[in-house]
Amino acid sequence: MAEKKIGVFLCQCGGNISKTIDLPEVQNFVEGKDDISVVQIHSNMCSGAGQKLIIEEAKDKGLNRIVIASCSPHFHEKTFRATMEKAGLNQFVLELVNLREHCSWPYKDQPEAATEKAKDLVLAGVNKVRENYSLEKKKIKMGKRVLVIGGGIAGIQASLDLADTGNEVYLVEKEPTIGGKMAILTKTFPTEDCSACIISPKMAAAQDHPNINLMTNSEIVSTVGHRLHFEITVEKKPRYIKPEIDMDQCLICEQCVQECPVSAPNMWEQGIMQRKAIYIPAALAIPFRYLIDDSVCLHFKDGSCNKCETICPQQVIDFSQKPEKVQFTVDNIIVATGYDTIHPSEKPMFGYDKLKNVVTGLEMERIVDHITEKPPPRPVGDKVAFIQCVGSRDEQTGREYCSRVCCMYAVKLASLLKQAKPEKDIYVFYTDIRAYGKGFEEYYKRAQQLGIKFIRGKVAELHGVPDSEKVLLKAEDTLSRQIIESEFDLVVLSNGLKPNDSTEKIVNFLKLTKSSDGFLQEAHPKYKPVDTNIEGVFICGVAQGPKDIPDTVAQASAAAARVMVTLAQKEFDVDPQLAFVETEICDGCGKCVAACPKDAILMKGGKAEVVEALCVGCGACLPVCPLEAIDFHNSSNSQMYASINGILAGKKPGETRILIFADNTCTYRLADALGIRKMKYDIDTRIMRVPSSARISANLILHSFKQGADLVILGDCPVASSLYPWSRDVTEQTMLAARARLAEAGIADERIFFSEFSAGDLQKFTAMINDLSAKLKQAEPITEEQRQEL
Template identity: 35%
Template sequence: MNKKIGVYICHCGGNISDYVDVEKVRKSIENDEGVFLVKTTMFACGDANQKEMVDDIRRNELDGVVVASCSPKLHLITFRAVTERAGLNKYNYVHANIREQVSWAHSDDKAGATEKAIHIVKSALAKVRLAESLEPFKIPAKKAVAIIGGGVAGMRAAIELSNMGCPVTLIEREHFIGGRIAQWDVLFTTDQTGKELVTILYNDLISRDNITLFTGAEVISNTGCIGDFKLKIKVTPRFIKENCHKGNLQKAILACPVEVNDEFNFDMTKRKAIYHNFPSEYPHLPAIDPKNCTRCGECEKICESVDLSQKEELIEVQVGSVLMATGFDPYIPAEGEFGFHEFDNLVTLPQFKRMIELNDSKLIFGGKEIRNIAYIYCVGSRQTDGENKYCSRYCCTSAIHAAILTRKKFSNIQNFHFTRGIRTYGKQEVLYAESLKGGDIFLQNYEDDPPVVNQQNKMTVITVNDILTGKREMSVNADLVVLVTGMVPRADNSVGSLFKLPKGRDHFFNEIHMKLRPVETVIDGITICGACQGPKNIMESVNSALSAATKSFSYISKGELEIEPIIAQIDNDQCTWCRVCAEACPFDAIHKEINGTKDIAVINNSVCKGCGMCLPVCPSDAINLIAYSNREIESMIDALAGD
C-alpha cells in the first residue's frame, strides 16, 4: 500500500536550522517513496503551523505524517493531537528528533549534522510507511477502590470517594483508626487536636453505607490489575464481642497481668495486652494483642464480652483501583547519635510531643522537672553521611510548635534550638516569629559541624559552633534534649512489594512525575498519597489524598478502561513457554496458560506497558510489539544505515 505522507521540518527558530541545513533535508526526501509534500517551518509547534498541518492532511487526504523537530518528550502528544484533529488515526504520526539528537549534539559539524538529520527523517519515513491505525483496548473496570491505611490521608480519601458514589474498602493494619495524627495533641494552625480530627473523620466515615472499614487488617495478596484488583485481606480479631459492656472491659484491662511497651507513646509508657491507646479511641472497643496475650483468661473472668475464641478471617475484595496511604515511621536515631541511648535525658520529637500531652502542670522527665530544653534539628534528615538526604519538611514547624506549646503549658521553660537553618515555610513562618518573640533561642551550625551533647557531673551540656555568632563555641546546660527526628518510610513496607510499587532513592513510594503526575504510580490503577510518598505535613497529606482519590476514581468511573494499544503480542504457534519473557517483564504482565496441548505465555493487556523488554529475550522470536514490529524496526535501521 502506498501511503500519502506529509513531512514537516522544523527550524525551531534557529535551534535546528543554525546547524542543520533544513532545506537540504527537505530536498533529499522530497522524491522519496510516498512523500506527498515536504515543508520547512520556523516553529512546527506554533498555532499557525498546526492549523496548516490540519488543512494539509484534510485537503490532501494524507495518511502518514512526520514532523522532524525536537524530542518526542516535548511534542509527540502535540502532533498526535494535530493528526487526530485532522481525522487521521494518531498512530499514523511518527516523530523525528533532529534537535536534541542532531543540532544540539553536533553543533560543531554542520555538514555531518545535516547528513544525520536526513537519515533520521528517512528512518521516520520508513516507520510511517508501515504504520497502522490502532484503537485503544477497552477492559471493564470494577467501580470500587481499596484504600490501604486509615490515617488522615486514607480516611479523607475514603470520604471523598464515597462522595463521588464510589464504594470504598478502607483497610487499617492497627486495631484503631487515625494513624499518626491520633498521637498528636494540639495542632497548628487550627489548635484542634489530632484526636479531634480523627473524631470528625471517623464519624463521617461510619455514617456512610458505601465505606467498609477493616481494622487489624492487612492485604496479604493481590492478583489482578487495574480495573480488577483481587485483594486478599487478613483480619485479626479484637477478641472482644461487639456491643460489649464497657464498664467491665475497663476492669478487664486493669486485671490483665501482661505489661508491654506502649508503642502509641513511643515506648515511654506501658500498656496491657488488652488495651486501647486512649479512652475515646475509635472504634470504641479495646483490642487484645495476640502477640503478647498469654491467654491466661483473667480478662475473660471479669468481662463476658471478651472472646478469646475469635479466629483470624480471610476476606477477598475486588476493586478497580488501589489507593496507598500507608504513612511513615518516625526516624529512630542510631545508638549514640547525639548520645541517644547513652544519656538518659534524650528523647525524640514524637516522644516529646507525647510527653507534652501526658504531663499536666509540670513537665517531668525521669523524675526531674524540666526547665531548659535543647532541640537538635535535622536528626535523620538532610544527612551528610547517612542515606536520608531529604528534608523531612514537617520537623522545623513541629519542633517550634512543640516548644511554644511547652512554654505555654508549663512554667519557667527556656527553649534552645540547635538548627541548620529554619524551614518553617509558608504560613508556618508565623510560628517561628512567635517562638523568637517569646524568647526561644536559636543557634545554627553547619552540616559538617553538628552540636555535641556531653554529660558531666549529671549536667547535660550541648556545645555548638554558632554560625550566627561568628562560629563562636556556645554552650547550653539542658535538662532535656529533644532530637528533632524526621520521617522515614515504614519499616514494614511489605504491602508496597506486594503491588511491586517502585521506590525512590529515599525509599519512599515513587510517583510517575513529581510535578505533573504526583499521585500516580507506574503500576496502573495504584495511586499514592500522604507520607508514604515522602515527608508531608497533615495539610499536604490531605491535599495529596484528595488528589489521589480523584485520580483513582477517574481510572474506573466509566466502568471501563481504555488502554494504550502499543503492547506485546504472543504468537501462540511459536511460543513454547520457556518463562524467560515472564522473568524479563518488569510489570508482571506475562503468565502461563494452557493452550490446547501446550503451555504458552499470555500477555495481560491491561498490565503490559509496551516496554519491549520481553522481545529480545524470546528464543523463538514469538513476541511482537505492536507498532514496533520487526519489519518496522528493520526498515528504520535500513534507512538509518543507508546512503
C-alpha cells in the same frame, strides 16, 4: 493482506522545512516505487487544508499506509492520528518523519546535506510504514471501588472525599485504631489547636460513612495488580472480642481491664504510660473497642490466665479467634501509608538507648500532652534542650533530605511547655530554622518572645552525667564560636521522618517506584504529583515525602480528585504499543518472564504471554529473547530492521554515521529541543525514536553496524527521572552481548555506548556528538569485511 498503497505527504511548514530542504527533490527520490501511490507537498500539513488533502488522497487512491514528513511527533502526532481516523484508517498505519526539528532547523546553513539527510529520514519512514499494521486500543471497564491504604489523616481525608462523591471505599489500617500519627500529637503548629479535636470528628465520620468499609487491625497481604483492576487480599488480625454484629453486647464496663494482671507499655502513649493486655488503644480510638494483645496476654503465653473471659458479664471474649482473610476487587488505589520517625539509635552519639532523659519528638508530644496533670506521668526537669535534624539532613544516616516538620514541632513543643511551665529554661539547638509555611515565621518569633533560646549549632554528643540522671550536651554555638558543654534535665531529639515498612510492602505488591530519599515517587514532580507510574494508583501524605498536616490533607484531597477523574471515564484506553509474543516462535524458555520488571509476562501452556494490563511498554523483555519471539507493537523487530535499513541507506563512501537510538521521553525530546534552538550537531548523525533504550536488542545494534553505522549510542533518561529506571541496567547487558560479537569482528568496544540524557542536556549532547564525530573521522574505518562478519 491487501496490496500496500502508501501515501507520502511532505510538509513545507510554512517555509520552516522547505527553505532548507529541497522538498521536490525528496519527492522525486520517493516517487516511482511500486507501492508508493502518491507523494504530495503542502505548505501546512497540520492545517485544515493539509489534513483535508491527506483525507481526500487516502480515499481517492485507496491508501492503506500514510507517511507524513513534517515536525516532531511530539508536536502533531495526536493531530495526525485523528486525521487517520477521519480518513477511515487505523491510527497505527501512520508514520511520522521529523524533518523540522531533526533536519531543517539544525542544518539551516547546509541545505544540500540536509536534503540528503531528509531522504534518509523519509526512506526510513517509508520502510517502516510498509511493516506497520493496525492496532486496536483496548478498553477496560471501571467500577467505583477504591482501596485506601492507611488510616491516618491522609487516608481518612481521601476516603471521606471519595465516599462523599458516591464511591465505594475500603479503608484498611494495620493498627487497631485509625487516626495515625496525627491522633498522637498534642497540639498542632502554628495555631496550637488540639490535634485530637480536629481529627476525631473525621475519624468518627469515616467509621459511620455508609460508603466506607473500615478495616482496622488489618493488613494487605497481596494485591494481584492489573491496571485499574486490582484484586486485594486483606488479613484481619483477631481482636479476641466477638465480632461487630454482637457489639452491643460489650458494654465497655472496664471490668476486664481491671482484672487483667498484665502491664505493658502503652505504645499509643509512646511508652510513657502503661496499659493492660486487654485494652482500648486510645481515648478516642475508632473503633472504640477492646482488643487483646496476644504478644503479652498470659492466656496466649502459657494458658495461665482467663480472668477477663471469666469476669466479662456479656461473655464477649473469644480466645479462639484466628486471623481472617478478606478478598475484594477495586478499580483504583490510594496509598497513604504514612511514615515512621527515624529511630534515634541511628545516631548512637545521642545515647537514646542508654540515657533515661533523652526522648524522641513523639514521646515529647505525649509528655507535653499530660504536662498539667498532677503529678504528670513523666516529669520534666527544669532545663530542657531540643536537638534538631536528628537523622535527617545527614549523609551519615543516608538521609540527605529535610524532614520539614521538625523545626516547627520543636518550636511548638517548646512553646507549649513554656506556656504551661514558664519557669522552664528551654534551648533549641538547630542548624537552620525552616519556618517556611503560613504563619510559621510568626510562630517562631513568638517562641523567641516566650524566652525560648535558639542556639545555632548541631549537637555533637550527649553523655550521662556520673551519679545523676542529667544529660551532658556538647555542641558548638557556631554564632559565637564557643563550645557549649552543659547539663540538661531532659533532651528532646527532634527526630526526622522516614519511609516505613508498610510502604515498602505496598511498593513491592504494586511495583511502585521510590525516589532517592526512599519515599514514594510521583509520576511527575510538577504536573502529576499524586499519580504514580502505575495507572490507577495514587499517593498522598508523608508516604510520598515529609509534609505537615495541611499539606497532607490537601494532597489527600488531590489524590481523591484524581481517582474521581479516572473513574469518571468509566472505561479506560490501554495504549496498544506494548510487548506481545509470537506464540508460534516462542519455545517457552522463560527468559522474558524473568526479565520483566513488572511481572507482566506469564507462562501459559509452555509459551510466554504478555498481560497487557500490566505491561508498561518499556521493551526490556525483547533483548533477552534468543528467538526474537517476543516483540513490540509499533516498534517491532521487522519495523526496526526496515527503519535502520532506510535511515542508513544514504551513506556514501568516506562518510560516517552515528546512529542514536533515542528513548521517546528524554533523548528524542532533547533532539527536538536542539532543533527548536537551531543548535547544530554533526549532520551525519541519525536519530531513531524508540520507547526506551531497553527495547534495543544486540541483534539490532549489530544490524546497524552491518548497514553502515560507525557508532551506536543508546540514549535514555537519567535513572532518577526515568519512567523505566531499569533501562540502563538492561541496556548495559545488551551492550555486553553486542560488544562480544563486535570483538569477534575486530570492532572496538567504544563504538557502542549508553548515555543518560535529560531533555535539557543541549550542550552536553552537541559537545559529545561533535567530539565523537571528529574522532570517528580520524579513526580507522570499519571495513566491509568486518561488517559482513557480524
